[in-house]
Amino acid sequence: MTNSEIRQSLKLAAQLMELHGENPFKTRSYTAAADLIKSMDESLAEMSQDELLAIEGIGKGMAANIASLNETGSFENLDKYLELTPDGVVEMLGISGFGPKKVAVLWQEGGVETLDDLLLLCESGQVAKLKGFAEKSQETLKAAVAFLISNRYSxxxxxxxxxxxxxxxxxxxxxxxxxxxxxxxxxxxxxxxxxxxxxxxxxxxxxxxxxxxxxxxxxxxxxxxxxxxxxxxxxxxxxxxxxxxxxxxxxxxxxxxxxxxxxxxxxxxxxxxxxxxxxxxxxxxxxxxxxxxxxxxxxxxxxxxxxxxxxxxNDKIPDLIEMSDLKGILHNHSTYSDGKHTLRQMAEHCKEMGYEYLGISDHSQTAVYAGGLMDADVQRQQDEIKQLNEELAPFKVFSGIESDILADGSLDYSEEVLSSFDFIVASVHSGLNMDVKKATDRLLKAVYNPHTTILGHMTGRLLVQREGYPVDHKAIIDACAERGVVIEINASPYRLDMDWRWIDYALEKGVMLSINPDAHEMRGYEDMYYGLQVARKGGLTKASNLNSMSLSEITAFFDSRKKKA
DNA sequence: GCCGTTTTCGGCCCGACTGTTTTCAGTCG
The missing domain is CATH 3.30.460.10 (Beta Polymerase, domain 2)
Incomplete structure (x- = not known):
């Protein structure tokens, strides 16, 4: 089993245990183990029991679970709780905003055992009468369940x-x-x-x-x-x-x-x-x-x-962008925040793959969960970047940040700190449950911020799993055109956001796009392939793609953006 | 379930946001 599969199983076990009212500290040990696997490089499947036990946070029980996962694909505790839980209830655990406690109420008090049951219960207005639920939860739930049902076979x-x-x-x-x-x-x-x-x-x-x-x-x-x-x-x-x-x-x-x-x-x-x-x-x-x-x-x-x-x-088929047209990789994370590999590893690997530059953009300070950078961390990272640039020249690392777009649309640092970056990716990570007006206003404010270089994953969607927040694409694209803000095509195969169906409109308005992998590890660079596929579907050419610029071109681009800020 | 030790039991724990409450539980990234 891969580390990520093991992680998923441990997380599921934790959710099921909480659903069934297990000791919360016991549950947490599963979540903690899952979290620490996230930042691990070595394959758990290839490690001995002793090596597993040497890892802080993994004890006898967890090591046995991991061994069992590798041998049989499951482990006793997981099997036990899966046995006790209807499949539909397990699916409900995957709905964003509804965790084990809420799902327990729906199941135990509402008698819901399948997604179809749940949709009916929402439609009949009965969900709002359950403890801890009201109109708004019922509406959110209804939309999420309908989305999951429509993607059941996708x-x-x-x-x-x-x-x-x-x-x-x-x-x-x-x-x-x-x-x-x-x-x-x-x-x-x-x-x-x-x-x-x-x-x-x-x-x-x-x-x-x-x-x-x-x-x-x-x-x-x-x-x-x-x-x-x-x-x-x-x-x-x-x-x-x-x-x-x-x-x-x-x-x-x-x-x-x-x-x-x-x-x-x-x-x-x-x-x-x-x-x-x-x-x-x-x-x-x-x-x-x-x-x-x-x-x-x-x-x-x-x-x-x-x-x-x-x-x-009319012989007007765009000269579609190709893999060889990608000259650098923007929007990437390192161990400064929640990435798996160090800044140096990310930079050297990028260089080895033949790219001319790397844009590092770790999470900003509001993203505490992801180890977002405080002011001092920013300084420390920029010092390291300076040093790496001397060493790796002519390859270049650009200092960026993925700044959270806060609830009111503002960015996450003081003017002074914002000015210290070469480029800024502005993205929404929290408060995803917004109506179209609120979401659009929030994004527009971020686009109008003179420090914003790239608008990150525009709708926050997770394909097949979560619908993005609703946005007025035209209004946002128009604003990006006016302000010269680049729109990201987030290449993570989980996102592929902005949707390729809007690329043509963006190009019509003269907006520049950027195929960004949002890589959290070296291997993440490979996701550029998926971004490229949807970019081509949307008719993107290299001339309209930011990371098709050569090093000197993009340096000039960032400089001119900064002068306007 | 993990860890550490005052050594076999007791403590363990991020904080903002949301929607539900009437002061907070649940969820998430």
């Missing part, structure tokens, strides 16, 4: 991209299969996947079907399968899978047909012509197909049915 892209590749490889190795590709949502690089699709070109549909059914992790739902499709589940994914069988000569027809959205397929491309209508003839390649319709080739991630047909017909 996965984040990063949760399934590896799995799709494995299936592609598996199928491609079969003798009667000539070609195979992902298609549909993953091929379009959607941020959330509720149907995983593949196209398999095969000489023998039924043989391929039976081969799929021989894979232990695949289970067919025959009622939903058809003569040319296999429909079912993969053990490792919440979302269903649809596999399209096609004769080798019609492979590209099926690939095009299943990749684009219905809208893409039905936008007129000529006199009584749509992409869909033109798929009748045999197609040698996707490129040749689009060319035959008198337009430029449209990459899969753009086939949403928005402006791409227009662009392709």
């Amino acid at each position: 996965e984040k892209y990063a949760q399934v991209d590896g799995l799709v590749k494995e299936l592609e490889e598996e199928f491609s190795a079969w003798k009667e299969v000539t070609q195979c590709s992902e298609t549909g949502q993953t091929r379009r690089r959607m941020e959330v996947i509720d149907l995983l699709e593949l196209v398999v070109a095969t000489e023998d549909f039924e043989k391929t079907r039976s081969q799929i059914n021989q894979l232990a992790f695949m289970s067919e739902e025959e009622k939903k399968s058809g003569p040319v499709t296999w429909y079912g589940r993969h053990d490792a994914a919440k979302c269903p899978i649809k596999i399209h069988f096609v004769k080798p000569e019609r492979y590209f027809n099926r690939l095009i047909e299943t990749t684009g959205t219905m809208r893409h397929m039905h936008i007129p491309v000529g006199e009584k012509m749509t992409i869909h209508s033109e798929l009748k003839k045999e197609i040698p390649s996707e490129e040749a197909f689009y060319e035959s319709l008198g337009m430029k080739y449209i990459v899969p991630e753009l086939r949403e049915g928005s402006k791409e047909i227009d662009w392709a017909k």
Whole structure:
């Protein structure tokens, strides 16, 4: 098991224990163990019992739990409490703002055992009558539960991209299969996947079907399968899978047909012509197909049915940003706050990966939980940055901060301290339960703050798990345009925030974006890949991406921002 | 459940924010 999986299990155990009224100090030892694993680098799975026991906060009991997790995937105490708790109640523990105590009331007093029960109870107004609940909690809960129910069979892209590749490889190795590709949502690089699709070109549909059914992790739902499709589940994914069988000569027809959205397929491309209508003839390649319709080739991630047909017909497809266009990495954390690796490690690793610069932006002082930097820490970090810059030149570390946007929209330090940074990412981390007016006003005030360089994860959403606070995207983008504030595309696969659907509007307004990994460890840099995927979907070019600037360009950019502040 | 010791039991614990209260419990990052 990975450290993060072990951590999740310990956290779940702690929540369940609290739900069942266990000794709070015992519960805390589980939370404490989970927290300390967060900052650990060594793999727990590879450590001996003695090594585990040497860690402060891990005693005999926890070491045994970890050993058991590695061997069986669970441990006695966790099993015991899971046994005592309905699945729906376990799911309820995942709702933000409602912890074990509240969930216990819903379960014990309200008789709620599933998310559907809970939604009904909210809708009937009964939740507001429970102890510790009122109108507002009921409304919040209703929205959160409805969101969870609608995402019940959805996965984040990063949760399934590896799995799709494995299936592609598996199928491609079969003798009667000539070609195979992902298609549909993953091929379009959607941020959330509720149907995983593949196209398999095969000489023998039924043989391929039976081969799929021989894979232990695949289970067919025959009622939903058809003569040319296999429909079912993969053990490792919440979302269903649809596999399209096609004769080798019609492979590209099926690939095009299943990749684009219905809208893409039905936008007129000529006199009584749509992409869909033109798929009748045999197609040698996707490129040749689009060319035959008198337009430029449209990459899969753009086939949403928005402006791409227009662009392709008028030779105006943006020159989409690529991995090699990223010159530096902004918005990263170190051990100064809640990061796993030291500033030096983060800097050296970034340099080794071939980037020209790193922007470090640890949490600010209000984020006490994350070890946010007090004034003295800022000074200490800036001294270290100075020293690193002498050592690592021409590579450069920029001194930044991820400043909390406080409830009233102000930033988290004195003018003097704010002025000491090269750049500032302003983000909301607390008080997420706001209406659209309050949230928008709060963000606008931060955008109008002359010290703000980048607006961080605009809506605070956690894909599949938590809806972001509602914001008036247009108003905020307009303000960013007016003030020259850069908007972050937070590349964490949990966030991908701002939503790519707003990139086009931002570009229209001349706003600059920035693909930032929000890395809390060296490996976090790899998340840039996910940010890049959604950035491309939104039509981002390197010219409009801040961290595509060279070192000298971005130095000049930060300097000119600071002069205006 | 962990830790430490006055050594086998007693103490352990971040603080802001929210929504519920009528002075605070619960939650979170």
